[in-house]
Amino acid sequence: MKLCRYGEPGAEKPGLIDADGRIRDLSGEVDDIAGDALSASSLDRLSKIDPASLPMVAGDPRYGPCVGAIGKFMCIGLNYSDHAAETGAAIPEHPILFMKANSAIVGPNDDVVMPRGSEHTDWEVELGVVIGTTCKYVSEADALDHVAGYCVINDVSERHFQTKLTGQWTKGKSCDTFGPTGPWLVTKDEVGDVQDLAMSLDVNGKRMQTGSTSTMIFTVTQCISHLSQMFTLHPGDVISTGTPPGVGMGIKPEPVYLKAGDVMELSIEKLGSQRQTVRADQ
Numbered sequence: 001m002k003l004c005r006y007g008e009p010g011a012e013k014p015g016l017i018d019a020d021g022r023i024r025d026l027s028g029e030v031d032d033i034a035g036d037a038l039s040a041s042s043l044d045r046l047s048k049i050d051p052a053s054l055p056m057v058a059g060d061p062r063y064g065p066c067v068g069a070i071g072k073f074m075c076i077g078l079n080y081s082d083h084a085a086e087t088g089a090a091i092p093e094h095p096i097l098f099m100k101a102n103s104a105i106v107g108p109n110d111d112v113v114m115p116r117g118s119e120h121t122d123w124e125v126e127l128g129v130v131i132g133t134t135c136k137y138v139s140e141a142d143a144l145d146h147v148a149g150y151c152v153i154n155d156v157s158e159r160h161f162q163t164k165l166t167g168q169w170t171k172g173k174s175c176d177t178f179g180p181t182g183p184w185l186v187t188k189d190e191v192g193d194v195q196d197l198a199m200s201l202d203v204n205g206k207r208m209q210t211g212s213t214s215t216m217i218f219t220v221t222q223c224i225s226h227l228s229q230m231f232t233l234h235p236g237d238v239i240s241t242g243t244p245p246g247v248g249m250g251i252k253p254e255p256v257y258l259k260a261g262d263v264m265e266l267s268i269e270k271l272g273s274q275r276q277t278v279r280a281d282q
């Protein structure tokens with residue numbers, strides 16, 4: 001099942017993607033794709049609805065972030081062995097965690113706005129994991145029981161802000177619009193093996209990142225179990241699980257960064273695609 005949120009920013013409605021790829025209105029069934037609506041029992045109920053019985057959404061509305069009221073927006077750093085090799089970094093002993101402000105979250109096709117003075121804005125296609133039910137101290141064996149589904153995330157990053165302005169990464173990761181999320185929340189039953197998904201990112205039509213979730217250092221289950229040893233994970237929390245090789249920062253001999261007018265297109269197998277135009281803040 002593919003769930004979405006559509007409409008103007010801040011006024012998105014819940015939707016379901018039917019077999020023909022059209023949006024059906026879920027407003028009569030749930031208030032939002034958020035909170036309790038992400039539980040296993042809620043998703044089971046929604047899966048039993050005949051999409052043809054739901055109102056079809058007219059036109060071509062904007063997709064909002066596919067999850068509403070995201071609480072914690074957690075990101076795993078350096079989580080792909082081939083990306084770690086590319087950057088020359090050592091394989092981490094434990095998952096590297098940083099937080100992205102949830103004010104960075106935007107729709108999958110919204111503009112990405114480089115903040116004033118930015119000269120080092122970069123891209124990162126990532127698998128997003130959406131928590132469906134509360135868990136703490138969860139075992140790896142039980143971790144997926146608490147997952148509602150998966151989505152595409154672009155972990156947009158300002159490398160100068162990230163590495164030069166502070167002792168940790170939050171400033172460079174949290175700028176407004178630096179968290180495109182969606183287009184869909186794809187439930188885990190429809191994804192199958194989450195550790196075998198192809199992923200890619202193009203800039204202006206040129207392939208920059210090619211990867212697979214099969215080269216993650218810490219798997220989805222390991223990340224969830226590890227994070228839940230520190231704090232409770234709640235419905236609507238999102239974990240962005242790291243990026244494969246090919247970010248601008250790693251290009252030799254000179255890094256390549258985004259400029260106004262650039263277009264990023266990113267995809268993950270089974271999870272859909274995003275497309276963002278980059279612009280500079282005024």
Ligand code: ZN
Nearest residue numbers: 124155242243
């Ligand atoms: Zn990242």
